[in-house]
Amino acid sequence: MTTLLWMTIDRHPESLKTLIRERLNSAGFDVLEASYDALDAVAGMPLESVDAVLMAPARYFPSEYMDRLTNCTLIQIWSSGYDKFNIDDARERKIPVANNHGANAVSVAEHAILMMLGVSRRIPEMHERVITGNWAGNDHGMSSYSLNGKTLGIVGLGNIGRLVATRAEALGMAIRFVDPNVKVSPQGSWVSSDFETLLGIADYLSFHVHLTDATRGMVNMGNIRKLEGQPFLINVSRAELIDYEALLFALDNQLVKGVAIDAHYEEPTRPDDRLFSFPNVLVSPHVAGSTVDSYYDTIDACILNITRAVAGEEAHGLLRH
Structure with a gap:
């Protein structure tokens, strides 16, 4: 036995x-x-x-x-x-x-799409308004965005990245990706890019790489200003791929339209974490694959x-x- x-x-x-x-x-x-x-x-x-x-x-x-x-x-x-x-x-x-x-790649990919939709349409805020009856101040979608027609930049085109790309493309998104291990695009409509270029052109950036010394802080104070398109950042991989202070800087200075995170800088999280004070931040408790x-x-x-x-x-x- x-x-x-x-x-x-x-x-x-x-x-x-x-x-x-x-x-x-x-x-x-x-x-x-x-x-x-x-x-x-x-x-x-x-x-x-x-x-x-x-x-x-x-x-x-x-x-x-x-x-x-x-x-x-x-x-x-x-x-x-x-x-x-x-x-x-x-x-x-x-x-x-x-x-x-x-x-568990399918579950993680589905969660990434869920987070894209949730942060784009401010789902938690809308839910709260309905159950509390507080409809005053409802901006009637003026802070919401559609995925259709947007460019999704995928960082890491492994099992999960490819599943996200397939699902996002079905929703009308154009796929750009960066992955040094992928020499030929697996789909003719998916376009390879370099990371710095991707930061500047993507409407959404979704991270699907392991946390290593090479990937830790891949978004940082040195390149955060390259987010020229005010993208949404979707991170269902590891929080530390994005430097914490750089992320707060991006939110403080409206360099991003929104942020969605599943795995966190501290787990369990602290209620006083300033990251959670922004209305355009959507979080889940490290359950993307669950x-x-x-x-x-x-x-x-x-x-x-x-x-x-x-x-x-x-x-x-x-x-x-």
Whole structure:
């Protein structure tokens, strides 16, 4: 029987933990369940017998515990992002690491479109006006915008970026993208660009890249004034792709029409964060990839990948560098 160490966090709802637990048990795994919020408990577990680790989500995992994973064939991350995990420690110990390889990409792409529409049409404000009966001051759409006919700049044309592009194009948007790994446009109507040019021409900028040293602060005080078209910024990837102070500067100086963010600079967030004081900022609590459907797809993909690795086959989605 495969012994699996499953790392979770306390704030995940019990309904989600039950779903994961049932799928893992149905797959026949001997599951060791632990929380990042009580890492000391992991020390007493038989880590030497662990065949694979499921990180749901990926967080820092002490290197002294990794030293004991002598039988581990794979650390499987159930999300696409892995910036909070000390992956270099795993690589030093030659433990393969894989992400979910796009298992929740549809959910994230749908959420990006949702955020575009929500911030463009001021949905939270309109909802509040209706349920409070406060219709005074309603500007009758004079601060709302349509997606049709607008240019969407996509930063990162991977699994999620392509799904966003397909859906946005169906809504009448023109697609421009930047991705150094995409040499030929996958669609004739999608036009490749460089990042600096994209900042100046896009009506919407949607970010779909991993957070790395190279991408951290890719929008910053050095280039924020290049947002000549007053675009909407849509970030369902990692907040730190956009420098926090630069983002506040853009909002203070009306360099953007609006901002929509799913993953945040601090999690949990602080109610006094000045970012939340702007009426043209739309936020969600890091749930872009989270739906009942995507959870089933994600956990089943993780189970399949773990089974593949334990059987001696190469796992999908390996993070090689």
